[in-house]
Amino acid sequence: MPVYLSITKSYVGVEGKTTSEGPKPGDTIIWRIKATASSKASGLLFLKNNQKIVITDTLISDLAYSSTTSSVPPTRSGQTVTWSFDAPTLANQQQALTNSADLWSTEFLVRTRASTLINVTKTLTNDASVKVIDFGDKTTEMKSNQASIGIATGGTTLTPPEGTWYYPTYSGPLDGAGSAGPANPVPTVTDIATLGFAHTYIISPYQETVYGNKANNSIQLEQSGSLYKRI
Structure with missing residues (x-):
């Protein structure tokens, strides 16, 4: 061998x-x-x-x-x-x-x-x-x-731009009345409950939150006016 x-x-x-x-x-x-x-x-x-x-x-x-x-x-x-x-x-x-x-x-x-x-x-x-x-x-x-x-072909080394990453957040229904919370709980609801969901994202300098309502399929934007560091 x-x-x-x-x-x-x-x-x-x-x-x-x-x-x-x-x-x-x-x-x-x-x-x-x-x-x-x-x-x-x-x-x-x-x-x-x-x-x-x-x-x-x-x-x-x-x-x-x-x-x-x-x-x-x-x-x-x-x-x-x-x-x-x-x-x-x-x-x-x-x-x-x-x-x-x-x-x-x-x-x-x-x-x-x-x-x-x-x-x-x-x-x-x-x-x-x-x-x-x-x-x-x-x-x-x-x-x-x-x-x-x-x-890759050469070039000058780029300096990362000043700024901060902001990650989107997703929120789930807190109850059967259309409320959306900061986390994703699992509430006990009836068959005719209204479930609320929210997606928050940031476009400098303002924060935007999108609210979705399953009951009437409506979407509304709310601008909080909170100032964030501009990238």
Whole structure:
């Protein structure tokens, strides 16, 4: 039975920005690579000694490699970035199996720079692969999922306008006489009751309340005149 491989690639964020801010051309985009190699007690095979565990990340043309947090420095050839890790010794793998742990694992960040030539809104994608050789001289390779993030053309950062959000409120019937309350109670009423409903919204500088009457399908507006902060 071969060694079981797993590798994932995920978007982390933009260096120097909050998680809610997307990238622009020229920004440094951060990705995470996580890879593991495991085995099972039945039909057991280990990673072969004195071999390399190879992770390959081929970047699209809109991305350029910048740096990594991996303890193993990568080699680069064009858009391909490669990390070569030493496989753990057989003794270490046996101990990992005893402890119900992975035979080998790694997790690190990769920083890439978005091209300044991007002039349209598009999606940037990134994936990676891992390759190992087991004790039976079988080579196993696994490709990760495809991570992605949208990028928009540059521009000046907009300052949020001064103001406050006001959310609409909905009120339900308080009784069977057409009254509407600030909450949504469930009154006990007769079949011929008049039920009142209200929807309050704010248009600076005044507050408006819409009252609806189920009995005669009428709608009326009431302007309270309360002054709110203008947005």
